[in-house]
Amino acid sequence: DAKTTQPPSMDCAEGRAANLPCNHSTISGNEYVYWYRQIHSQGPQYIIHGLKNNETNEMASLIITEDRKSSTLILPHATLRDTAVYYCIVSPPFGNEKLTFGTGTRLTIIP
Amino acid sequence: DADVTQTPRNRITKTGKRIMLECSQTKGHDRMYWYRQDPGLGLRLIYYSFDVKDINKGEISDGYSVSRQAQAKFSLSLESAIPNQTALYFCATRDSTNYGYTFGSGTRLTVV
Numbered sequence: 001d002a003k004t005t006q007p008p009s010m011d012c013a014e015g016r017a018a019n020l021p022c023n024h025s026t027i028s029g030n031e032y033v034y035w036y037r038q039i040h041s042q043g044p045q046y047i048i049h050g051l052k053n054n055e056t057n058e059m060a061s062l063i064i065t066e067d068r069k070s071s072t073l074i075l076p077h078a079t080l081r082d083t084a085v086y087y088c089i090v091s092p093p094f095g096n097e098k099l100t101f102g103t104g105t106r107l108t109i110i111p
Numbered sequence: 112d113a114d115v116t117q118t119p120r121n122r123i124t125k126t127g128k129r130i131m132l133e134c135s136q137t138k139g140h141d142r143m144y145w146y147r148q149d150p151g152l153g154l155r156l157i158y159y160s161f162d163v164k165d166i167n168k169g170e171i172s173d174g175y176s177v178s179r180q181a182q183a184k185f186s187l188s189l190e191s192a193i194p195n196q197t198a199l200y201f202c203a204t205r206d207s208t209n210y211g212y213t214f215g216s217g218t219r220l221t222v223v
Binding site for chain 2: 034036041042043044045046048049087093100101102104105
């Protein structure tokens with residue numbers, strides 16, 4: 001699996017856009033970028049995924065660089081409920097079930 | 112009702128005891144997983160199953176066993192619990208597309 005690198009922690013003011021970076025310089029051509037978050041000790045929550053095009057859903061946007069070596073998760077209008085640990089994972093969609101969640105980025109939304 | 116339900120939510124057990132953690136899902140997904148999370152660490156895969164007749168070891172299967180009783184049910188057993196199995200355990204499901212996992216709320220297990 002490609003290794004990902006994320007900053008251990010970030011702060012963001014409530015109402016502003018939160019931009020969470022992830023480096024995955026060894027990503028393979030068939031690997032997708034997935035983002036999850038974990039609020040306190042709850043089960044991780046799927047946010048978004050993408051292969052090479054930018055993606056947007058009701059929760060967030062995912063921007064993947066053209067060389068696919070890095071990506072940014074954007075929460076457009078952060079709220080206090082977005083305080084969580086955010087995990088960036090790269091994996092092929094099939095054939096690799098041994099998904100590994102690293103230590104992620106602890107995002108704190110400041111009132 | 113939650114899509115993925117884990118029972119119990121919390122459990123304290125003694126060293127050497129057998130314990131079973133249960134997971135049921137209403138998503139209709141074929142693939143089910145058991146993960147373990149230790150404080151300050153990420154999640155690690157214990158076992159996974161693609162269907163009732165398919166069981167596979169994950170990254171850290173030693174000391175654990177599983178049973179897929181039905182498409183919707185996947186249980187994790189600790190045959191003889193030891194203190195370093197104290198952790199937060201998550202069950203998850205996934206469908207056959209490349210979409211993400213759906214996780215349960217977790218079981219906090221303490222082995223004393």
